[in-house]
Amino acid sequence: xxxxxxxxxxxxxxxxxxxxxxxxxxxxxxxxxxxxxxxxxxxxxxxxxxxxxxxxxxxxxxxxxxxxxxxxxxxxxxxxxxxxxxxxxxxxxxxxxxxxxxxxxxxxxxxxxxxxxxxxxxxxxxxxxxxxxxxxxxxxxxxxxxxxxxxxxxxxxxxxxxxxxxxxxxxxxxxxxxxxxxxxxxxxxxxxxxxxxxxxxxxxxxxxxxxxxxxxxxxxxxxxxxxxxxxxxxxxxxxxxxxxxxxxxxxxxxxxxxxxxxxxxxxxxxxxxxxxxxxxxxxxxxxxxxxxxxxxxxxxxxxxxxxxxxxxxxxxxxxxxxxxxxxxxxxxxxxxxxxxxxxxxxxxxxxxxxxxxxxxxxxxxxxxxxxxxxxxxxxxxxxxxxxxxxxxxxxxxxxxxxxxxxxxxxxxxxxxxxxxxxxxxxxxxxxxxxxxxxxxxxxxxxxxxxxxxxxxxxxxxxxxxxxxxxxxxxxxxxxxxxxxxxxxxxxxxxxxxxxxxxxxxxxxxxxxxxxxxxxxxxxxxxxxxxxxxxxxxxxxxxxxxxxxxxx
RNA sequence: UGAGGGAUCGUCUAGCGGCAGGACGACGGGUUCUGGCCCCGUUAACCUAGGUUCGAAUCCUAGUCCCUCAGCCA
Numbered sequence: 146x147x148x149x150x151x152x153x154x155x156x157x158x159x160x161x162x163x164x165x166x167x168x169x170x171x172x173x174x175x176x177x178x179x180x181x182x183x184x185x186x187x188x189x190x191x192x193x194x195x196x197x198x199x200x201x202x203x204x205x206x207x208x209x210x211x212x213x214x215x216x217x218x219x220x221x222x223x224x225x226x227x228x229x230x231x232x233x234x235x236x237x238x239x240x241x242x243x244x245x246x247x248x249x250x251x252x253x254x255x256x257x258x259x260x261x262x263x264x265x266x267x268x269x270x271x272x273x274x275x276x277x278x279x280x281x282x283x284x285x286x287x288x289x290x291x292x293x294x295x296x297x298x299x300x301x302x303x304x305x306x307x308x309x310x311x312x313x314x315x316x317x318x319x320x321x322x323x324x325x326x327x328x329x330x331x332x333x334x335x336x337x338x339x340x341x342x343x344x345x346x347x348x349x350x351x352x353x354x355x356x357x358x359x360x361x362x363x364x365x366x367x368x369x370x371x372x373x374x375x376x377x378x379x380x381x382x383x384x385x386x387x388x389x390x391x392x393x394x395x396x397x398x399x400x401x402x403x404x405x406x407x408x409x410x411x412x413x414x415x416x417x418x419x420x421x422x423x424x425x426x427x428x429x430x431x432x433x434x435x436x437x438x439x440x441x442x443x444x445x446x447x448x449x450x451x452x453x454x455x456x457x458x459x460x461x462x463x464x465x466x467x468x469x470x471x472x473x474x475x476x477x478x479x480x481x482x483x484x485x486x487x488x489x490x491x492x493x494x495x496x497x498x499x500x501x502x503x504x505x506x507x508x509x510x511x512x513x514x515x516x517x518x519x520x521x522x523x524x525x526x527x528x529x530x531x532x533x534x535x536x537x538x539x540x541x542x543x544x545x546x547x548x549x550x551x552x553x554x555x556x557x558x559x560x561x562x563x564x565x566x567x568x569x570x571x572x573x574x575x576x577x578x579x580x581x582x583x584x585x586x587x588x589x590x591x592x593x594x595x596x597x598x599x600x601x602x603x604x605x606x607x608x609x610x611x612x613x614x615x616x617x618x619x620x621x622x623x624x625x626x627x628x629x630x631x632x633x634x635x636x637x638x639x640x641x642x643x644x645x646x647x648x649x650x651x652x653x654x655x656x657x658x659x660x661x662x663x664x665x666x667x668x669x670x671x672x673x674x675x676x677x678x679x680x681x682x683x684x685x686x687x688x689x690x691x692x693x694x695x696x
Numbered sequence: 697u698g699a700g701g702g703a704u705c706g707u708c709u710a711g712c713g714g715c716a717g718g719a720c721g722a723c724g725g726g727u728u729c730u731g732g733c734c735c736c737g738u739u740a741a742c743c744u745a746g747g748u749u750c751g752a753a754u755c756c757u758a759g760u761c762c763c764u765c766a767g768c769c770a
Contacts, residue, residue: 165770166770167769167770169769169770199770201769201770202769202770204769205769205770258768259767259768262768263766263767266766267766268697268698268766269697269698269699269765269766270697270698270699271698272698273766300768301768304768313699314698314699314700315698315699315700315765316698316699316765316766317699317700317765317766318699319766322767322768324768325768326768327768341768343767343768343769343770344769344770345770347770348770364701364702364763364764365763365764365765365770366764366770367700367701367764367765368699368700368701368764368765369765370700371699371700390701392702392763397707403770445708445709445719445720446708446709447708447709447710447719448709449702449708449709450701450702451701451702451703451762451763452702452703452762452763452764453707453708453709454707454708455707455708455720456706456707456708456720456721458707458720458721459707459708459719459720459721462719462720462721463720465732465733466733469732469733470733474730474732500729503730503732503733504733504734533731535731536731544729545729546729546730547729578729579729580729587729588731589731590728590729590730590731591730592730656730656732658730658732659730659731659732660730661732683730683731683732683733684731684732684733685731685732686731686732687731688731689731690731
């Protein structure tokens with residue numbers, strides 16, 4: 146990519162990147178873009194990519210997040226070997242660098258309050274003013290900084306700042322804070338430290354320590370690049386990595402900011418970080434997404450410097466494309482409608498042969514039991530069918546997949562509600578296996594299960610988390626949760642699936658023919674009562690026709 | 697308003713002075729024992745205005761619009 150020119154001699158041809166998450170939340174699909182980019186570029190140029198936790202704010206970071214991040218990156222298919230680093234492991238070195246800066250007269254201890262510092266900083270258009278403490282002697286700064294570390298002061302009493310230029314048009318350069326006092330235990334260093342370095346000081350030096358060549362980050366850090374370079378230019382370092390920015394991912398119908406995701410979790414709008422509706426890696430995994438489909442998605446969206454909003458339809462396309470090739474087909478009925486085949490012998494059961502995956506003949510076939518009593522999908526019958534409805538209707542003949550042609554002869558309704566409760570049909574024995582010897586055609590093929598043989602199952606149907614394409618764009622007085630989709634989860638407790646699904650394992654993925662791709666829930670599914678998550682529907686032309694002309 | 701960035705089909709993205717291409721979506725058709733897959737086709741874009749040039753999405757000038765920054769978060 147952009148690296149091609151840089152490879153012309155620089156870094157003696159070495160390419161070394163890193164993925165630097167802060168362990169203060171779960172990773173989401175936007176991070177997947179960064180992961181694929183960083184590990185991908187390293188792989189492309191025969192280089193390496195480190196995993197580094199940017200853990201310099203102990204008040205927000207936890208091991209739970211570290212563990213989930215490691216699991217997610219691994220699941221996505223990337224390997225950082227033994228290069229698992231933590232900024233917190235560099236605290237001692239970072240401290241020494243800070244002392245070096247003080248000695249060079251390029252950093253000072255400021256004793257202004259946070260509020261005062263803000264006032265002194267100026268605004269976007271007006272320059273800031275120097276802090277009255279800006280000209281403390283090197284010795285005094287050294288002494289104060291040492292005592293900050295020793296815990297002699299309370300939070301906020303002092304900070305260490307770089308001495309750059311309070312009048313800089315770039316606000317980031319107006320004597321940025323380098324260290325603050327935070328008497329909070331760190332999940333890794335415990336109580337060893339009570340001062341913690343800031344991002345701008347930590348990140349560039351961590352990159353340098355690890356001899357990173359290309360430091361890829363998102364657009365909002367563009368303005369920080371000047372500081373990234375200033376720190377490295379004003380310290381004796383062996384390696385000065387190049388920071389390169391790219392646009393973060395925005396996905397339609399969801400949110401991708403940690404702040405908002407954490408809010409969805411904490412306010413109970415979803416059931417947790419791994420709720421299948423969440424755009425988190427854990428959520429997508431539980432939903433049934435494959436690592437391959439996510440990597441492929443990241444490849445397709447590309448990398449650029451312009452803000453963009455990727456249509457979630459592309460993500461859905463990617464998972465369908467992958468699962469179409471590898472998911473075994475099965476039959477399952479979501480909303481069962483009882484069908485009695487009047488002319489089928491009451492005690493007879495036949496084992497019919499069904500293809501496991503037409504895209505992959507090597508997966509062979511299986512047997513599916515057929516009997517006099519079946520279930521079909523409620524949506525596959527209409528008493529009064531509109532023009533383009535090809536499925537079952539009174540007097541109409543359709544095919545039951547891999548089974549027989551059946552014709553609807555009678556509709557049973559609930560006398561009270563008028564709701565259709567069962568259908569009586571006749572079958573044509575000559576159409577066994579699904580084809581008519583006389584060449585007769587039917588316009589539809591339905592999926593079905595044998596009532597006495599079927600397994601009961603729970604199925605969870607998921608839809609977009611948000612109604613609005615961009616929930617970040619809010620009207621006056623509203624917040625993004627206002628656009629939550631009330632139908633993002635529909636639980637169906639009385640579904641029936643074919644018996645071959647008995648004993649299936651958590652995480653297994655299937656295509657329920659004509660419906661979509663489903664995966665056995667990793668948390669709530671048990672052999673006695675399997676639970677399936679709908680990963681994504683199949684493309685559905687009939688649904689589109691219905692949507693096009695609403696009644 | 698200061699500084700730093702960015703603008704190409706509805707969406708994402710190629711292009712590096714020489715026919716604006718691909719993918720997703722949408723629409724239409726073919727095929728089909730999944731209204732799936734697959735195949736074919738249609739739709740549709742260079743932010744604006746000048747300039748340089750035989751020739752500009754690309755180079756220059758001036759504008760317009762959008763994003764980021766005033767945390768002791770990252």
